[in-house]
Amino acid sequence: MAIFTCSSNFLSFSSLPSSLGPFISTHHNNFISCHQSSNGRLSISCSSSSDQNPINMRQPQMSSMSPFGVTLNEANMSTPSLKWRRVLLKVSGEALAGDQAQNIDPKVTMSIAREVAAVTRLGIEVAIVVGGGNIFRGASWAGSSGLDRSSADYIGMLATVMNAIYLQATMESIGIPTRVQTAFRMSEVAEPYIRRRAVRHLEKGRVVIFAAGTGNPFFTTDTAAALRCAEINAEVVLKATNVDGVFDDDPRYNPNARIFDTLTYQEVTSKDLSVMDMTAITLCQENNIPVVVFNLSQPGNIAKAIKGERVGTLIGGTQNSKVATA
Numbered sequence: 001m002a003i004f005t006c007s008s009n010f011l012s013f014s015s016l017p018s019s020l021g022p023f024i025s026t027h028h029n030n031f032i033s034c035h036q037s038s039n040g041r042l043s044i045s046c047s048s049s050s051d052q053n054p055i056n057m058r059q060p061q062m063s064s065m066s067p068f069g070v071t072l073n074e075a076n077m078s079t080p081s082l083k084w085r086r087v088l089l090k091v092s093g094e095a096l097a098g099d100q101a102q103n104i105d106p107k108v109t110m111s112i113a114r115e116v117a118a119v120t121r122l123g124i125e126v127a128i129v130v131g132g133g134n135i136f137r138g139a140s141w142a143g144s145s146g147l148d149r150s151s152a153d154y155i156g157m158l159a160t161v162m163n164a165i166y167l168q169a170t171m172e173s174i175g176i177p178t179r180v181q182t183a184f185r186m187s188e189v190a191e192p193y194i195r196r197r198a199v200r201h202l203e204k205g206r207v208v209i210f211a212a213g214t215g216n217p218f219f220t221t222d223t224a225a226a227l228r229c230a231e232i233n234a235e236v237v238l239k240a241t242n243v244d245g246v247f248d249d250d251p252r253y254n255p256n257a258r259i260f261d262t263l264t265y266q267e268v269t270s271k272d273l274s275v276m277d278m279t280a281i282t283l284c285q286e287n288n289i290p291v292v293v294f295n296l297s298q299p300g301n302i303a304k305a306i307k308g309e310r311v312g313t314l315i316g317g318t319q320n321s322k323v324a325t326a
Helices: 013-026 054-058 072-078 106-120 149-173 195-203 221-231 265-270 278-286 301-306
Strands: 002-006 009-012 030-036 042-048 086-091 125-130 178-182 207-211 237-241 260-263 291-295 313-315
Touching: 086 221, 086 301, 106 125, 106 149, 106 301, 125 149, 125 195, 125 221, 149 178, 149 207, 178 195, 195 207, 195 221, 221 237, 221 278, 237 301, 260 265, 265 278, 291 301
Parallel strands: 002 042, 086 125, 086 237, 125 207, 178 207, 237 291, 260 313
Antiparallel strands: 002 009, 030 042, 291 313
16 A cells, blocks of 8 residues: 655555646645555655755756757847858868968868857858868869879869868867768768758758869869859858958059959959859859858958858849948
């Protein structure tokens, strides 16, 4: 026989199942302990306690805290409205080289990883296309020692894979789940590019790095960025470079060069601005993909660009282009 003790109430074991549900809901602030004596009698006692509540501890409850350490109401009030939910970040090989002292600057890759980590926590899906110019640029080496353009471009694609694997290792070292997908099969080091798998990775909160360009010679990694952006339905191409945006002249040689705040696709082509190659910019125009060109070396720029804040030059915006005054 079981004795159920709660304050001055005693219930027999036979009545326990029918009374247990109402009792839990009525006496949910009570502390319950069970003891079984040597003669087989089960005693369940219930006492009031403001500090411990084993019943409630076992019951799933909705947390009032958001993943970012604020209450739900505070999260709704403090979370900024994000311009984009899925973005493609294009990182040039030259940008990965940093001060050019070595092919890859670990400080640059760690800076990229930390800023990408900050925005992925906001729920933004990030894909990355990396260049390979810091290691090998096919167009520059074509014709050297009998090297044809196709072979040179394939070597350049392998250089992008090196950068992608290095960037993946950096990101995973700080806890960002990352996948590398290559345009041609290199199964021992990376996944083959499969569009639906890439999208699924993004939906699961993973960062996807696309390497090996388009897998075809004569196409730049800028074109690969525009192509992958269209394929995975990303909303913008963010082109990270070593300059602050698009200028009316080369700022490295002309200190009076002025930066454009916004440009249309037509202005990029008509003014022959060195932003992206014509294939890439045309692909963006045909698919209504805006392009943001910004400086990778400025701390915080990646996060600003991914969150849609004003940084660098916007191509494909609705406003008329204008040149910022000095």
